[in-house]
Amino acid sequence: MEFLKESLPPLSLSEAIGEASRCLYCWNPPCVTACPTGIEIPKFVKRIETGDFRGAAEVILKANFLGGTCGRVCPVEELCEGACVLTKLKKPSVSIGRLQRFAIDHFWAKQKLPSQWHIQIQKKKKVAIVGSGPAGLSCAATLAQLGIEAVIFEKNRLPGGLSTYVIPSFREPIEVSLKEVEEVKKLGVPIHTEKELGKDFSLEELRTAYDAVFLAIGLGKSPQLQIPGEAYFLDSLEFLSRAKLEPWSLPNANNIVIIGLGNTAIDCALVAKKIAREKVSILYRKRLEESRAYPKEIEKVLKEAVPIQFLTMVKEAVVKENKLVGLKCQRLNPHSILDSVEKKEQTGIEVFLPAELVIRASGQQKPLWITTMAIELDNGFIKVNEKYETSLPKVYAGGDCIRKKGMFSTVHAVEDGKKAAFSLAASFS
Amino acid sequence: MIELSIEFAGIRSINPFWLASGPPTNSAAQLNAAFEAGFGGAVWKTIGTAVENVSNRYSSYKKWDRILGLNNLELISDRPLELNLKEIQEIKKRWPDRAVIVSIMEEYDREKWEELVKKVEASGADGIELNFGCPHGMPERGTGSKIGQDPILCREVTSWVKRVTRLPLIVKLTPNVTDITQTAKAAIEGGATALSLINTIQSISGVDLDTFEVLPSIGGKSSYGGYSGEAIKPIALSLTAKVASMEMVQEKQVPISAMGGISTWRDSVEFLLLGASSVQLCSAVMLNGFRIIEDLLSGLKHWMEAKGFSSIADFRGKSLSHIVPFHQLEPTFKQIAQIDPQKCIHCFLCYIVCRDAAHHCIDLTDGKALYPVIPSSGKHEWMFPKVRPEDCVGCSLCQHVCPVDSCIEMITMEAQKLELRPGIQKKSWEAIGKRATGEVLYGCSD
Numbered sequence: 001m002e003f004l005k006e007s008l009p010p011l012s013l014s015e016a017i018g019e020a021s022r023c024l025y026c027w028n029p030p031c032v033t034a035c036p037t038g039i040e041i042p043k044f045v046k047r048i049e050t051g052d053f054r055g056a057a058e059v060i061l062k063a064n065f066l067g068g069t070c071g072r073v074c075p076v077e078e079l080c081e082g083a084c085v086l087t088k089l090k091k092p093s094v095s096i097g098r099l100q101r102f103a104i105d106h107f108w109a110k111q112k113l114p115s116q117w118h119i120q121i122q123k124k125k126k127v128a129i130v131g132s133g134p135a136g137l138s139c140a141a142t143l144a145q146l147g148i149e150a151v152i153f154e155k156n157r158l159p160g161g162l163s164t165y166v167i168p169s170f171r172e173p174i175e176v177s178l179k180e181v182e183e184v185k186k187l188g189v190p191i192h193t194e195k196e197l198g199k200d201f202s203l204e205e206l207r208t209a210y211d212a213v214f215l216a217i218g219l220g221k222s223p224q225l226q227i228p229g230e231a232y233f234l235d236s237l238e239f240l241s242r243a244k245l246e247p248w249s250l251p252n253a254n255n256i257v258i259i260g261l262g263n264t265a266i267d268c269a270l271v272a273k274k275i276a277r278e279k280v281s282i283l284y285r286k287r288l289e290e291s292r293a294y295p296k297e298i299e300k301v302l303k304e305a306v307p308i309q310f311l312t313m314v315k316e317a318v319v320k321e322n323k324l325v326g327l328k329c330q331r332l333n334p335h336s337i338l339d340s341v342e343k344k345e346q347t348g349i350e351v352f353l354p355a356e357l358v359i360r361a362s363g364q365q366k367p368l369w370i371t372t373m374a375i376e377l378d379n380g381f382i383k384v385n386e387k388y389e390t391s392l393p394k395v396y397a398g399g400d401c402i403r404k405k406g407m408f409s410t411v412h413a414v415e416d417g418k419k420a421a422f423s424l425a426a427s428f429s
Numbered sequence: 430m431i432e433l434s435i436e437f438a439g440i441r442s443i444n445p446f447w448l449a450s451g452p453p454t455n456s457a458a459q460l461n462a463a464f465e466a467g468f469g470g471a472v473w474k475t476i477g478t479a480v481e482n483v484s485n486r487y488s489s490y491k492k493w494d495r496i497l498g499l500n501n502l503e504l505i506s507d508r509p510l511e512l513n514l515k516e517i518q519e520i521k522k523r524w525p526d527r528a529v530i531v532s533i534m535e536e537y538d539r540e541k542w543e544e545l546v547k548k549v550e551a552s553g554a555d556g557i558e559l560n561f562g563c564p565h566g567m568p569e570r571g572t573g574s575k576i577g578q579d580p581i582l583c584r585e586v587t588s589w590v591k592r593v594t595r596l597p598l599i600v601k602l603t604p605n606v607t608d609i610t611q612t613a614k615a616a617i618e619g620g621a622t623a624l625s626l627i628n629t630i631q632s633i634s635g636v637d638l639d640t641f642e643v644l645p646s647i648g649g650k651s652s653y654g655g656y657s658g659e660a661i662k663p664i665a666l667s668l669t670a671k672v673a674s675m676e677m678v679q680e681k682q683v684p685i686s687a688m689g690g691i692s693t694w695r696d697s698v699e700f701l702l703l704g705a706s707s708v709q710l711c712s713a714v715m716l717n718g719f720r721i722i723e724d725l726l727s728g729l730k731h732w733m734e735a736k737g738f739s740s741i742a743d744f745r746g747k748s749l750s751h752i753v754p755f756h757q758l759e760p761t762f763k764q765i766a767q768i769d770p771q772k773c774i775h776c777f778l779c780y781i782v783c784r785d786a787a788h789h790c791i792d793l794t795d796g797k798a799l800y801p802v803i804p805s806s807g808k809h810e811w812m813f814p815k816v817r818p819e820d821c822v823g824c825s826l827c828q829h830v831c832p833v834d835s836c837i838e839m840i841t842m843e844a845q846k847l848e849l850r851p852g853i854q855k856k857s858w859e860a861i862g863k864r865a866t867g868e869v870l871y872g873c874s875d
């Protein structure tokens with residue numbers, strides 16, 4: 001099994017210019033409002049049209065240091081492209097995501113930071129950042145550009161967070177994620193890998209040695225379903241990570257079943273389809289319309305003809321001779337008007353579904369463990385105010401770990417990191 | 430370190446991008462916004478004689494969504510003269526590092542011109558631009574392009590103004606002439622310190638097929654307007670090069686402010702490479718707003734960095750030496766079209782335009798195309814266009830109509846291969862045009 005290649009080809013030069021010329025260059029446009037990082041979209045699109053690719057990249061990177069990743073992974077249909085005024089004329093929106101990727105790829109091909117980014121770190125204030133995912137990287141990049149020293153601690157071997165480890169290669173090649181990490185390092189930000197909060201250092205140590213701390217710790221693995229035989233299930237992030245970085249380590253399975261229908265579950269299904277080719281199916285305990293995955297993702301998984309069993313709850317894993325052979329499931333009443341799954345009437349109809357590999361994509365665990373460090377939670381997520389301050393003085397937080405409301409997306413994490421950096425800078429002055 | 434600031438006829442400007450005299454430079458509020466956005470200078474909308482403007486004064490030449498050109502029947506400033514002068518003074522005080530030039534036009538009356546010039550000089554403007562180019566409304570009153578089209582009048586009025594002012598004097602030339610070098614020469618002889626070109630081209634943008642009205646329709650009637658916008662750029666480039674190549678202009682180092690269809694940084698660089706020292710924009714701003722200046726500056730800066738230029742002077746006029754009189758073009762330089770069958774999408778436009786409007790040297794060959802495009806049956810997808818190299822003259826029409834990137838390439842023929850083409854002249858036009866006695870047959874003047 002080989003590494004998966006990026007599935008959407010890049011725009012050619014003439015395609016990019018042609019597409020860019022469709023942009024009306026609106027004033028005060030909805031696409032900019034829709035972008036969580038506020039990239040001045042028509043400005044960079046027009047610069048692509050006139051062949052000023054460096055100028056286009058400058059516009060993007062000024063607002064979003066991880067523009068290369070975001071141009072690939074953002075759910076543009078829900079954000080900028082969905083807001084494009086052309087859609088009101090029943091025309092296709094400008095392909096903003098592809099154009100952003102085009103600009104950044106071209107810019108990287110020239111291998112230079114924009115001239116105004118020769119950073120002078122003042123070495124007066126220091127911030128420790130825990131986590132090198134988009135929130136942490138974005139915070140570090142913004143701090144560095146403001147002249148504030150930033151140091152990142154990352155528990156994994158490679159930096160980049162989900163962009164490196166989890167987002168499938170057909171959308172986010174690992175090279176893109178690691179390239180952005182390099183760009184952050186070039187600003188003078190050291191990244192210490194294999195250093196885990198709570199194991200290799202404590203929060204107190206950071207608060208003593210640094211002027212402030214930014215927690216960008218993300219979320220955990222999928223929560224347990226509390227059913228017998230669960231030990232044989234593979235966590236979704238674990239599956240995606242192994243498929244991306246060490247595909248040979250995955251078991252040869254003829255029948256892959258994914259539990260869940262969120263964005264991660266769909267990614268697992270699409271990746272599994274590329275590995276197993278056949279016999280990939282999804283089990284979902286709710287109805288299709290109750291899925292909170294992006295509509296575009298649901299479209300993708302349906303197009304791949306992945307069978308989805310709705311209103312089906314897994315009760316037990318069936319194991320024979322220490323090998324997983326299937327799942328005992330229970331159908332739920334489709335006419336049940338009760339919202340809570342637990343309260344949905346069970347029809348009593350039991351089914352056995354064969355499965356050799358079961359991937360549990362039941363969401364991600366909230367960072368409940370952080371309460372041991374005297375940080376308050378809100379519905380399980382780290383509680384922050386509008387300045388990204390947590391309940392603990394000098395400690396800020398951003399990214400998925402604070403995401404009580406809203407999308408769990410890379411671009412929102414980037415915006416958190418950027419805003420928190422400005423907040424930190426303001427607190428130092 | 431890139432230096433974008435320029436000095437134009439003694440006027441300092443933080444960058445070479447100015448606003449041309451027109452609707453965007455009508456008031457202090459607008460110039461203020463323009464300078465805040467980043468423009469290096471502006472030419473105040475022509476002040477002088479009193480005028481009355483009409484409604485529905487613009488029409489556009491459009492292809493679907495794209496505006497190719499604007500046609501206007503707007504006259505010079507219809508605001509009170511004193512208000513304009515007051516605002517000019519305010520703006521100049523507020524923006525000392527930007528070029529504030531005032532465009533003026535008066536009737537053909539020496540005293541009137543002198544009076545106006547004195548008032549403008551008193552307002553603190555950096556320079557004066559003489560509007561000898563308005564092609565509508567004003568010529569009927571004996572001014573505007575009426576002056577600009579006549580070298581004698583041009584010289585005369587310029588000298589009137591030169592006598593009473595020490596400010597840098599820019600004469601704006603109209604393209605609606607037979608030979609712009611004549612009017613340019615006249616302006617310089619009259620005392621112009623600089624030239625700007627081009628003003629608008631006389632035009633009618635369209636006719637309504639249902640009402641039979643001419644556009645723009647002003648109460649059912651229309652008149653000849655002035656054409657501007659992207660479509661006029663090639664004409665403006667040509668005239669700029671003509672003026673910049675004049676011996677008199679080069680000897681006296683007369684600076685040129687070029688305009689006419691400039692909308693992107695690329696356009697601006699083209700004019701600078703053909704000898705302009707500053708560029709002016711109007712239609713582009715009318716269609717997008719002052720904010721385009723950021724993109725103009727960004728594009729120019731990055732291009733200069735990529736090319737290794739640190740100032741405008743490093744590349745101004747660099748392309749002029751590539752322009753030669755026609756008889757110096759080498760007929761021995763031959764290219765032949767070549768069509769890539771793998772990229773071809775079988776639209777066959779190259780075939781039909783070559784057949785009907787060029788040299789009928791593309792054949793549709795029967796036989797297998799490398800990749801059948803349409804799965805349905807039929808002969809269509811099996812044909813592909815092929816150039817007959819022995820007949821191709823290399824006009825490149827096919828390359829221009831081909832919708833696919835790099836599908837048709839023009840291949841330069843090596844000299845010895847030309848032996849295959851019996852009809853090719855190996856002498857230059859100059860050689861052909863001279864009899865053995867040295868008498869020139871084809872009267873090509875430089």
